[in-house]
Amino acid sequence: MDRSFFDRKVNEVAPELIGVELLVNGVGGEIVEVEAYSPEEPGSHSFRGRTARNASMFGPPGHAYVYRSYGIHWCLNFVCGPGEVASGILIRALEPASGVDEMRARRGLDDVRLLCAGPGRLCEALGVTGVYDGLPLDEPPFSLRAPSEPHAVVVGPRIGLSKAIDLPWRYGRAGSLFVSRSFNAA
DNA sequence: CAGTGGATGCTCT
DNA sequence: GAGCATCCACTGT
Numbered sequence: 001m002d003r004s005f006f007d008r009k010v011n012e013v014a015p016e017l018i019g020v021e022l023l024v025n026g027v028g029g030e031i032v033e034v035e036a037y038s039p040e041e042p043g044s045h046s047f048r049g050r051t052a053r054n055a056s057m058f059g060p061p062g063h064a065y066v067y068r069s070y071g072i073h074w075c076l077n078f079v080c081g082p083g084e085v086a087s088g089i090l091i092r093a094l095e096p097a098s099g100v101d102e103m104r105a106r107r108g109l110d111d112v113r114l115l116c117a118g119p120g121r122l123c124e125a126l127g128v129t130g131v132y133d134g135l136p137l138d139e140p141p142f143s144l145r146a147p148s149e150p151h152a153v154v155v156g157p158r159i160g161l162s163k164a165i166d167l168p169w170r171y172g173r174a175g176s177l178f179v180s181r182s183f184n185a186a
Numbered sequence: 187c188a189g190t191g192g193a194t195g196c197t198c199t
Numbered sequence: 200g201a202g203c204a205t206c207c208a209c210t211g212t
Binding site: 161 | 204
């Protein structure tokens with residue numbers, strides 16, 4: 001999957017990420033949950049302009065934006081466009097498929113359903129840290145592959161925000177048991 | 187199950 | 200000094 005795939009608006013790209021295979025150094029699985037963020041909306045890190053932390057978000061599409069969350073976890077985003085417009089997509093959950101034992105070891109947990117069900121869990125399972133911030137998505141250690149057939153997508157409000165909580169910018173694979181939270185009752 | 191609170195570090199006011 | 204794009208353990212049903 002070429003980095004030009006991401007050179008479009010977040011809410012166009014985000015639903016198309018559902019079902020995409022994401023591997024980091026060969027470990028990962030199928031994306032089942034994402035959230036869109038864009039600079040004109042106060043839920044986004046880029047809403048208040050460029051800073052040292054969010055610099056990657058202001059860079060070219062098709063690159064990673066990795067930041068630390070609550071002092072403890074890492075979270076992975078894909079920078080989108082069109083052009084350098086400081087928008088991105090948070091990868092929130094995967095259905096584990098490749099390197100499951102390595103993910104279990106990193107997470108210290110057996111239950112496959114909980115290995116990548118949440119942005120912080122996913123980064124721990126895939127070994128994503130701040131050193132990946134700004135790296136292109138179409139080169140190692142990343143590997144992205146589109147699904148053979150598009151999947152049914154469900155939509156809902158984003159999770160864990162105190163601002164812009166009503167925007168339905170969370171996308172998930174319909175019926176997936178590997179999402180971080182159910183999409184019931186918008 | 188649902189709800190609560192602590193851990194923990196960095197960014198921005 | 201406040202506030203997090205989170206997770207886990209613990210409480211009480």
